[in-house]
Amino acid sequence: MSKSNSDFSVVGKRIPKLDAAQKAMGRAEYIQDIKLPGMLYGRILYSKYAHANIVKIDTSKAVALSGVHAVLTGEDVPEKMKMGFIKDNPPIKKGKVCSFRDEVAAVAAISPEIAKKALDLIEIEYEEQIGIFDPEKAMEKDSPLVHGHLKSNVLKMPWDIHYGDVEKAEKESAFVVEDRFTTQWVTHCCLGTSGAIALFDANDNLTIHTNTQIPSLAQKDFLESLKAMGLENKRVRVIKPIIGGGFGSKLDTYAYEHIAILLAHKCRKPVKIAFDRVEEFKATSTRQPTIIYIKQGCDKNGKLTFRDMRMVLDNGAHTSWGATTPSVMLMPISSLYRVENVKYVAKCVYTNNTYSQAMRGYGNPQATFAIESSMDMLAEKAGIDRIEIRRINRNQSGDETPQGLKITTCGLEECIDAVEKELKFDGKNEKGVGTGIASLIHVGGGARIYGSDGCGAILKMDDYGKVDVFTGGTDMGQGLDNIIAQIVAEELGLLAEDINVVHSDTDICPWDVGAHASRSTFVAGNAALGAAKKVKQKIQKFASKLFDVPAEKIEFKDKLVFVPGDQEKSMPLGKLLRKAHFSPGGTMLMAEYFYDPDNQNMGKELKGNMSMTYSFGAHGAKVKVDEETGKVEVLEYVAAHDVGRAINPLLLEGQVYGGVVMGLGYALTEEVTVKDGEIMNANFRDYKLFTAKDAVKIKAPIIETDDKDGPFGAKGIGEPGCVPTAPAIANAIYDAVGVRIKDLPITPEKVLVALKKKND
Amino acid sequence: MATNISFILNGDEISYEVKDHWTLSHLLREEMGLIGTKEGCGNGECGACTVIVDKLAVNSCLYLAIEVEGKIVETIEGLASTSGALHPIQQSFVKNGGIQCGFCSPGMIMSSKALLDKNPDANHEEIKHALAGNICRCTGYVQILESVEAVKNMGGQNE
Ligand code: FES
Ligand code: FES
Numbered sequence: 053m054s055k056s057n058s059d060f061s062v063v064g065k066r067i068p069k070l071d072a073a074q075k076a077m078g079r080a081e082y083i084q085d086i087k088l089p090g091m092l093y094g095r096i097l098y099s100k101y102a103h104a105n106i107v108k109i110d111t112s113k114a115v116a117l118s119g120v121h122a123v124l125t126g127e128d129v130p131e132k133m134k135m136g137f138i139k140d141n142p143p144i145k146k147g148k149v150c151s152f153r154d155e156v157a158a159v160a161a162i163s164p165e166i167a168k169k170a171l172d173l174i175e176i177e178y179e180e181q182i183g184i185f186d187p188e189k190a191m192e193k194d195s196p197l198v199h200g201h202l203k204s205n206v207l208k209m210p211w212d213i214h215y216g217d218v219e220k221a222e223k224e225s226a227f228v229v230e231d232r233f234t235t236q237w238v239t240h241c242c243l244g245t246s247g248a249i250a251l252f253d254a255n256d257n258l259t260i261h262t263n264t265q266i267p268s269l270a271q272k273d274f275l276e277s278l279k280a281m282g283l284e285n286k287r288v289r290v291i292k293p294i295i296g297g298g299f300g301s302k303l304d305t306y307a308y309e310h311i312a313i314l315l316a317h318k319c320r321k322p323v324k325i326a327f328d329r330v331e332e333f334k335a336t337s338t339r340q341p342t343i344i345y346i347k348q349g350c351d352k353n354g355k356l357t358f359r360d361m362r363m364v365l366d367n368g369a370h371t372s373w374g375a376t377t378p379s380v381m382l383m384p385i386s387s388l389y390r391v392e393n394v395k396y397v398a399k400c401v402y403t404n405n406t407y408s409q410a411m412r413g414y415g416n417p418q419a420t421f422a423i424e425s426s427m428d429m430l431a432e433k434a435g436i437d438r439i440e441i442r443r444i445n446r447n448q449s450g451d452e453t454p455q456g457l458k459i460t461t462c463g464l465e466e467c468i469d470a471v472e473k474e475l476k477f478d479g480k481n482e483k484g485v486g487t488g489i490a491s492l493i494h495v496g497g498g499a500r501i502y503g504s505d506g507c508g509a510i511l512k513m514d515d516y517g518k519v520d521v522f523t524g525g526t527d528m529g530q531g532l533d534n535i536i537a538q539i540v541a542e543e544l545g546l547l548a549e550d551i552n553v554v555h556s557d558t559d560i561c562p563w564d565v566g567a568h569a570s571r572s573t574f575v576a577g578n579a580a581l582g583a584a585k586k587v588k589q590k591i592q593k594f595a596s597k598l599f600d601v602p603a604e605k606i607e608f609k610d611k612l613v614f615v616p617g618d619q620e621k622s623m624p625l626g627k628l629l630r631k632a633h634f635s636p637g638g639t640m641l642m643a644e645y646f647y648d649p650d651n652q653n654m655g656k657e658l659k660g661n662m663s664m665t666y667s668f669g670a671h672g673a674k675v676k677v678d679e680e681t682g683k684v685e686v687l688e689y690v691a692a693h694d695v696g697r698a699i700n701p702l703l704l705e706g707q708v709y710g711g712v713v714m715g716l717g718y719a720l721t722e723e724v725t726v727k728d729g730e731i732m733n734a735n736f737r738d739y740k741l742f743t744a745k746d747a748v749k750i751k752a753p754i755i756e757t758d759d760k761d762g763p764f765g766a767k768g769i770g771e772p773g774c775v776p777t778a779p780a781i782a783n784a785i786y787d788a789v790g791v792r793i794k795d796l797p798i799t800p801e802k803v804l805v806a807l808k809k810k811n812d
Numbered sequence: 813m814a815t816n817i818s819f820i821l822n823g824d825e826i827s828y829e830v831k832d833h834w835t836l837s838h839l840l841r842e843e844m845g846l847i848g849t850k851e852g853c854g855n856g857e858c859g860a861c862t863v864i865v866d867k868l869a870v871n872s873c874l875y876l877a878i879e880v881e882g883k884i885v886e887t888i889e890g891l892a893s894t895s896g897a898l899h900p901i902q903q904s905f906v907k908n909g910g911i912q913c914g915f916c917s918p919g920m921i922m923s924s925k926a927l928l929d930k931n932p933d934a935n936h937e938e939i940k941h942a943l944a945g946n947i948c949r950c951t952g953y954v955q956i957l958e959s960v961e962a963v964k965n966m967g968g969q970n971e
Contacts, residue, residue, distance in 0.1 A: 068906050075914030076902040076921060078848015078888035085847040241949050243852045243860060243915040296852070296915030297949050329853040529913025529950055706909045706955055713952030736857035736947060744943035747953040 055758065055765070057697075061609070062541040063764045066702035067548050069531050071294075080294045083247035083263055084326055091249065092121055094315045094325040095167040096308060097157040097174055098335065099149035102404040102729030103183040103198070106147055106156065106176060113173035114159060119166040121319045123174070124158045129314065132280035135273070135305060138207075140199070141370035141407075143310035149178075150198050150369035152730050153335050153406050155307045160315040160323045183404040185729055187366040188343065190401045198369055198402035205402040207367055211378040213658045215386060215454035216393030221358035225349030227434040232345050233422040233794045235778075237338040237724040238717070240411055241741060244296015246336055247326035248309045250316035257287040258316075262309050263295045264556075265302040265526050266566030271558050273305040277313055292556035298528035299714070300410035301336055303568050304372045308335075333734035337409030338724055340374040341366050344422040348391075354436040354444045358393035361385050361422070367400040367407060374408025375400040377415030379501070379654065380569075383662070384419045384775075387453035388493045389427075389445035394454050404729045410568060412711065413771045416494055417718060417778060421796065424490035424779030428786065438783070439477055442468055442491060447668065449757075456652075456659040457666060461757035461767075463694030464491060464668040470692035470753040471672035479787065484679060485687070486788025489672045490776035496696065496767030497664030497759070498649040499569035506648030507572075508562025509536075509579035511587050513641040515633060517546065517611055517626035521583070522554045524564025525576030530770055531703040532572045536580045538699050539763050543584035545608030545625070562644065570667065570768030573699065575647060577763035582645030590641055594632050595623070649761070664761045669693040669772050671712070671780040677788045679807060682800030684720055684785060689750045696759035696767035704769055708752040711773015713742050719778035723797050817881040822890025836872035836880060837861045840887060848888035848918050852947065859946030862919035862926075863887045869926035871945070888918035891925070900966045901925055901959075910959035912950035920946045924960045933964060 057064035074080050111123045126146025135141045144155045157174050161167040184190045184198060190205040198205055222228060248262035258278060264270045267290045274288045295302070308325045316323040327335065343364040349357045367375050378398040386394045431441040443465065451459040468491065475487045498505045510522040521540055527533045537551035555561055564576065592603040595613050599606065599621040607616055614622035632639050652660035674688040691712050698704045721740035725732045733739045742748075758765035778796055786792045791806035813832040818825065830839055837854075840846040840863070852860035854873045861873040864886040891899040898906065901924050911917045920943060927934055927942035934942065939960050948956060 068909070069911060072906040072911040072914070073898060073902070075911050075917050076888075076898060076905050077892055078846075078850075078918045080914050081847065082850070082915065084851065085841075241947075242913075243858065243947060243949050244850070244913065245852070295913065296850075297913045299949070329855065329857070529915075531912070702909045702955075706912055706951055709952035709954040710912065710950045711952075713954075714949070735855065736853060741947055741949070742953070743945075743947060744940045744953045744957065747940055747957055750952065750954055 060542055060764070062538045062548055063699050065700065067534060067538060067700055069703065070534055070537060070548065082244045082296055083249065083261060083293050084244065086249060086261060086293060088249060088251065088322040091322040091324055092160040092162060092319055093164045093167045094158060094160045094312055094323045095171055096155050096311060096325065097171045099152055099154040099156055101149060101178050101180050102152055103181040104149050104178040105181065106149065107179050108177040109157065110175040111157065114170040117166065117170050117173060119162040120159055120170045122160045122315050123170065124311070124314055125156065130280040133277050133310060135307065135310065136371045137373070138371050143307040151404050151406060154369065155311065158311045158315060160319050183729055185403055185405055187364050187401040187403055190403050191364070191399065198404055207371065207375055207400040207402065209375060209400050210658065211396065211398035213382060213396045218358045218360050218393045218395040221393040222349055225357045226352040227430060228347060228349035229426055229429045229433055230347040231426060231429065231794060232343070233425060234344065235342045235418045235421060235796045237341045237726060238722045239333060239336065239338045239724050240297065240299040240301040242297030242299065242301055245327040245329060245332040246306070246308060247324065248312045249322055249324040250312040251322035252317055252320065256283050258313060259289045259291065260309065260313065261291045261293055263302055264290065264292050265298045265528060265568065267292055267526060267556050267558050268524065268563045269566055270305050274313060277310050281317065290558045292526060295528050298567065299412045300414065300568065303410040303566060330734045333739065334731050337372055337374065337407055339411035340377045340408040340415060340418065342418045344418065346422045346426050348426055348430060350430055350434055354434055354441045356389055356391040356445045359385060359391050360395040363398040365398060365400045366405055367402050368405045369402065370407045372407055373410045381415035381419040382455060382658065383457065383495065384416055384423055384493055386455035387447070387457045388420065388423055388491060390447060390451065392454055405726055406731065412714060413775050414569065416775045417715065420490065420492055420776050421778045424776055425782050425792065425794065428783045439468065439472055439489060442489065447493065456661050458661045460665045460761065461696065461759045462668055463755035463757045464670065466755045467668055467670035467692035467694055470755065471670045471690045474690040474751055475672045475674050475688065484788055485674065485676045486784045486786065487672060487674045488780045488783025488787055489670060490779035490783060491670045492668065492772055492775040494667045494772045494775060495569050495663035496574065496667030497761055498571040498575045498651055500651045500653045500662050501569065502565050504565060504648055505571070505575065505651060506646055507564040507575045507579045508644065508646045509583040510562055510644045511540065511583040511642065513587060513629050515626065515630045517550060517624065517629060519544065519546065519551045520554060521551060521580055522561045523576050523580060524562045525572045526556050526567040528567060530707060531700065532576060534703055535573050535577055535699050539577050539581050540584045542764065543581060544588060546611060570770040570772070573766050574664070574762055574768050575649060577766060579645055579647035581763045582647050583643045586643035586645055587641055590639070590643065591628065594639060595628060665696065665759045665767050667694060667767045667769060667772050669776065671776045673780040673784040675781060675784040675788055677785055677803060679789060682803035682807065684798060684803065686716060686748045689748050690753065691750060691773060692753040692755060693769060693772055694755040694757050695769045696762045697756050697765035698754050699764060699766050701754060704754065705752045707769050708773040709750050711771065712750055712777055713748065715774035715777025716748065716781065717742050718774065718796060719781040720797050815878050817878055819880045819882060820884045822886060830877040832878055834877040836863065836875040836877050839877040840872060846887055846889050850915055850918055852915065859923060860916055860919045862922040862946060864922055864926050867926065867929060869923045888922060891921065900963050901928065904963035905959045908959040908962055909955035910951065916946060916948040920948065920956055928964065936961070
């Protein structure tokens with residue numbers, strides 16, 4: 053029988069973030085705040101052109117500047133030191149630059165000011181080349197090449213997928229709609245900028261403090277760099293300090309980290325590189341921009357018959373995880389609503405623009421924007437209510453989708469109901485006001501992107517009933533430490549504050565593949581739960597001798613270990629632990645557990661159940677469009693999610709609110725404007741984030757479906773908040789004033805142009 | 813050029829030799845080690861560096877250090893009581909989920925304090941207005957606004 057929240061004493065409670073007081077007092081130390089003895093300051097010089105040959109570099113004046121310890125150019129970078137999953141990107145470029153973001157030199161000096169001055173003294177002669185900035189043009193046969201040694205700008209990626217028979221289904225459809233949608237570059241805008249401090253010990257072992265979401269995988273990248281530098285068999289310790297936001301930006305390793313390593317090795321001193329805001333805009337990666345062609349159809353009853361999608365992805369000049377976002381886009385394309393016949397082709401194309409990375413949603417927001425806009429268009433064409441068409445096609449528990457996703461629990465219908473309850477969808481709003489709805493599916497039980505989707509946990513009890521949990525998971529502000537503390541506390545009958553969660557230090561913490569794919573609550577949570585269960589068994593075994601009862605009779609609650617119904621047989625956990633430690637032949641109460649979910653890699657067929665479970669949601673927006681100015685005001689917003697179980701509703705709502713507002717920025721205001729490869733708005737004045745003034749009334753109904761595989765039934769919820777936001781808004785605008793904007797962000801200018809066209 | 817200035821910092825009289833080009837955030841963070849004041853942009857765009865000078869919330873990354881001569885400066889480090897108890901605004905942010913990554917939090921809390929010191933009964937619009945210069949990427953502002961709402965009328969006083 054499924055449990056209700058009243059069965060729990062710690063799980064399901066609104067327990068404030070355990071590190072919040074520290075942060076509220078200004079005592080939390082971010083990379084910006086860390087200074088090590090003798091530390092130097094590194095800085096990077098970027099290209100002046102989008103595409104050029106480097107004819108000559110003269111660093112002599114920079115080298116001669118007092119206070120400068122090292123100057124590096126591409127010549128100083130070992131041949132094999134390359135970044136990105138296809139290793140196409142050296143941390144400093146040699147001979148040629150392919151984007152404004154390309155690194156051409158770096159320095160280390162005794163102060164940030166001197167480092168900056170030194171960069172100004174480096175003289176570089178470039179020979180400009182023709183750049184290519186439009187991915188569709190870059191695909192043409194006679195396009196100039198971004199990388200001359202390749203035959204084409206199109207990357208070799210496997211995204212050509214066909215389930216069922218789309219051609220046949222199209223012929224048999226009663227209604228078909230077809231359109232083109234485009235999405236822009238947006239960027240994470242973590243309030244704490246990127247940074248790293250690298251240092252070597254006397255034996256050339258590396259310690260690197262760095263803003264990362266992937267300590268274990270970063271360790272591997274850095275080890276490879278050391279190997280390229282001729283430093284074989286060395287140790288790398290990755291320590292992540294508290295970070296000022298992640299959102300996917302820290303899922304790869306970057307030039308600044310590898311350059312800090314090179315500089316630290318050369319100078320034999322700690323070297324820190326910390327980005328300023330302009331650099332953060334220009335030299336960190338964006339969300340993958342897309343050009344999307346979508347065609348889908350339904351029968352006369354509104355049942356979806358097929359979905360056919362084609363995308364062009366601007367890969368930029370180098371490759372990071374942006375090029376793999378189609379693997380996640382495939383999920384909503386194949387599995388948002390029941391649709392049997394699905395086709396998806398994606399081409400990633402090199403251009404001389406900046407390159408993309410993971411960003412909250414990992415491709416899902418782009419795909420869902422097209423799918424859910426198109427759903428409304430299809431409903432209209434078929435003459436079916438837009439809520440109804442979603443109900444007709446909703447996913448349901450027990451489904452297996454054409455991609456092979458196994459839907460264990462699905463609360464999509466309840467989410468749609470929750471949205472409908474809050475907002476009016478009868479088309480009877482006042483003039484200029486409209487409502488829109490859009491749904492989502494996302495991985496909620498890990499995601500098998502790599503060979504493993506695992507995470508380790510080590511749990512250690514002290515003498516006083518307190519617990520240290522060493523997790524492979526990474527807290528980056530989202531509150532994973534709380535979630536783990538609540539899970540472990542629940543299992544051991546303790547309070548969340550009794551649990552100390554240690555994370556993000558590879559010398560201490562077990563292995564994990566990183567904080568991505570909304571996987572941490574599910575995977576790191578299950579790992580911690582597994583360790584807690586193991587330690588519980590050990591305590592039961594010890595207590596069973598003490599109390600002279602079978603182990604399974606022993607329970608844990610309110611910091612006591614006891615046999616229910618026998619008042620004599622009860623002992624505070626701390627006392628019991630001391631007994632265990634201090635008695636002759638004592639035992640240490642400690643356990644480790646590695647949880648690797650039973651999900652599947654997508655094979656050659658691009659099929660497989662990549663997650664143990666899926667999160668669902670429906671968002672509803674009520675907007676007011678000013679027909680004079682084109683300005684869209686969001687009056688109300690409802691974001692309902694099937695989260696399995698809310699381990700901590702306070703933090704969960706925080707994830708939803710934050711995701712929604714990030715999604716609203718994506719829908720309405722945010723865009724990295726790029727002109728011939730150059731970023732034109734590298735500051736918060738021109739890159740328009742929502743501020744407190746634009747704050748929106750958001751309701752976040754929580755639907756609990758108690759997933760059988762989740763820790764206490766929980767699914768992941770880190771990303772969904774920003775997934776269907778843009779189509780919910782676009783659909784509401786259409787409902788309000790009858791114009792459909794297919795190009796994000798939906799700026800007042802675009803609305804005005806569309807209104808004018810409609811009225812002409 | 814350096815100038816000797818005197819000012820009150822979190823209740824203590826301070827005299828400090830400052831270079832003319834130093835910003836207040838540089839003085840606090842780099843010279844005095846008061847890292848609670850954050851820098852998210854260094855250019856007056858994000859509010860992470862907000863401190864209170866003579867009762868006004870200012871961006872310390874734009875404010876010249878020499879300008880605090882004779883003034884009263886409050887930073888996040890001065891908010892908790894000497895016994896370590898959090899200020900009611902800090903408590904409210906903690907309790908209501910106003911803090912995620914925490915990078916914006918000191919600035920948010922200082923902007924809130926400047927508002928509530930002056931206008932303990934601020935209405936929702938006034939709160940939104942007072943925090944408009946403080947960017948937060950994590951929370952969507954919902955729980956931050958709830959934090960400030962919840963502590964209205966108890967704001968200005970320590971303890
Ligand atoms: S750091 Fe001062 S406003 Fe951003
Ligand atoms: S809590 Fe992260 S920026 Fe506000």
